[in-house]
Amino acid sequence: xxxxxxxRNLHKLVFYMDRKAEESLQEHFGMTFSQFxxxxxxxKHKLPCQAEIAKFHGLTPAAVxxxxxxxxxxxxxxxxxxxxxxxxxxxxxxxEGKKITKQALTLLDKIFEKMYHILTPTEQASLxxxxxxxxxxxCSGKTKENH
Numbered sequence: 001x002x003x004x005x006x007x008r009n010l011h012k013l014v015f016y017m018d019r020k021a022e023e024s025l026q027e028h029f030g031m032t033f034s035q036f037x038x039x040x041x042x043x044k045h046k047l048p049c050q051a052e053i054a055k056f057h058g059l060t061p062a063a064v065x066x067x068x069x070x071x072x073x074x075x076x077x078x079x080x081x082x083x084x085x086x087x088x089x090x091x092x093x094x095x096e097g098k099k100i101t102k103q104a105l106t107l108l109d110k111i112f113e114k115m116y117h118i119l120t121p122t123e124q125a126s127l128x129x130x131x132x133x134x135x136x137x138x139c140s141g142k143t144k145e146n147h
Contacts, residue, residue, distance in 0.1 A: 021108055029104055031074070035067055039101045042077060042091050049088045050079075076100055 022033040029036075034057075041056055042048060048056075054064040068091065071077045076097035079089035093101060116124055 017112065020111060024107060024111055025104055028107055029100055031071075031076075031100075031104075035071055036101070036104050038064070038067055038071065039076060039093065039097060040105075042093055043098070043101055047090050047092055049082060049085075049090055051088060053091070071097070 018033060021036070025031050025033055025036050037057065038053055041053055045052065045056075050061055050064050050068060053059075053068075054061045057064070068077065068079055068089070072079055075094055078092050078094055080092070082088040082090050119127065
């Protein structure tokens with residue numbers, strides 16, 4: 001297996017998918033892919049604070065703060081001051097934010113579904129399982145260099 005070539009192909013695919021997601025989300029919902037990812041994190045991790053979102057995305061708290069302002073102005077999220085730490089806000093999706101997040105996810109699923117039609121159901125399942133395996137390996141820190 002040619003690892004460098006596989007890495008380049010994976011990066012090309014991710015770059016293309018990110019760019020396509022960015023264009024589609026801008027066109028249909030007037031939001032960036034980064035904003036959509038924040039909505040997804042807020043939905044998944046019920047009532048996260050800004051610091052958790054910054055850590056999850058590898059962003060500075062200031063960058064997250066600006067995105068939160070924009071999402072609040074669009075009435076997609078609510079930012080409530082944390083009673084335990086006044087410098088933090090606890091975040092939640094508004095009903096409109098939940099609706100838009102669901103619609104955006106459906107849109108992206110439809111767009112990327114077309115990409116997989118060249119794979120058989122068995123190949124799709126294998127790809128999904130292998131990507132999950134690679135992701136879990138990277139997250140666990142058990143890469144070859146750590147052994």
